Amino acid sequence: MSVLPEPSGRVVVTGVGAVTPLGTGVDVFWPKVIAGESGIRRIQQMENLELYSCQIAGEIPDFEPSDWVDKKDARRMDPFLLYAIAAATMALQDANVTLTDELKDEFGVLIGSGIGGLKSMYEQTKFIHDLKPDRVSPFFVPYMIADMASGLVSIMNDLRGPNHAIVSACSTGANAIGDAYEIIKRGDARMMIAGGSEAPVNPIGVAGFCACRAMTSRNDEPTRASRPFDRDRDGFVMGEGAGTLVLEDRDHALARGAKIYCEIVGYGFSADAYHITSPHPEGRGAAKSMNMALRKAGIEPTAIDYINAHGTSTPVGDPMEIEAVKKVFGEHAYKLAVSSTKSMHGHTLGAAGAIESLICILAMRDGIMPPTINLENQDTDLGINHVPNVAQKRELNYVLNNSFGFGGHNVSLIMTKG
Amino acid sequence: MSTDIFERVKKVTVEELDVKAEEVVTEASFTEDLGADSLDVVELVMAFEDEFGIEIPDEEVGEIKTVGNAVDYISKKVAG
Structure with missing residues (x-):
């Protein structure tokens, strides 16, 4: 029986998987990100759309549940679980690892969701309104709770290491990757599947975010509605999907000759302690999170x-983040580039931090920075390079991903070439 | 045993448990032969209730272990 190498305290990424509004699978969606395509359309899976102030979203095109689970589960699982299972399955295949009994004991799962099975909640609650509580499905609770993506991915692959979920709204995916990184770093697991999944495009999800006045109402121009840093932005566009990474102890990955995408070196997280939905106006929590990630990575801000x-x-939110970037990076803020790929795939809430970390990793691999599309009149400091509309080639050695969430959560992850 | 009821039980079982029609024979146990877990059984019973317009009290669910049990139980209920 082989013996696993001692934990090295260093963590690399050896597999990636994604379900996004720009397609399922990294090979499908990444070329579209680089090409600056929009995945935002008029909502397909809801009726009576005219009742909602926001009628557009990033839904998953051509997603077939039975490609990933049996027909029985395809019918009854909440879409947030189906997306998570699909992304995790792809990431695990990409990692190309032999799951020995010994490794399964050291292999954990941490896939969060900002909300969980909201569509199931919406559909099953109807039985209560109809005074038929005994018609609520026995699968409602297990397939609604936000930790079940981690549970199912563990059950399906017999992964018996650390297992739980994180809920931190729109920073969930980044928190999950950061915490999974620290689980491996401290030696509690050799490998982790980590990320986030979300399926908020249903009547109660859309109505709820509309009520927060957080979403765009540019319904007549779906592909132009998500326009971070642009003067005419008017709110976010909701997206669905999942992103997962396979994280691995570096020595374990080297010993098995794994393909290494990058090393994770810094994880910062903080709270604004200010308001439930509005970010702190000076971005103090965001700045703290970026500073913590830099300190833990042991690098100067100029390395990013x-x-x-x-x-x-x-x-x-957009100008606040740029103020925080300027505070942390000083003059270097004008040398690095800051783009928002939400302009293309929308805001996938609890999946965002994971999908966007994955984008950072591929950007570094290919030496190309994805654009911020729909940036026609830059509304932030004009000296900041938001990679407007067209991808830019650049050798990338250190990249940083920011994710912030309702509740005042802030997360920053730093990755470098492995 | 009613052929009509058997065919309808078979149809519901195939849909709910994602099994092949030829597996749904009178002697087949839902849990041991057709792969149902405890939650599947709850959902299956609800589907029988919907299909036949009957109520199956929780304390009587235990009588329904096989396809044949279901057909017999439902036949009695429908007749009653």
């Missing part, structure tokens, strides 16, 4: 080449 911004296209 590219930031994938939280940049949701809201009037308040």
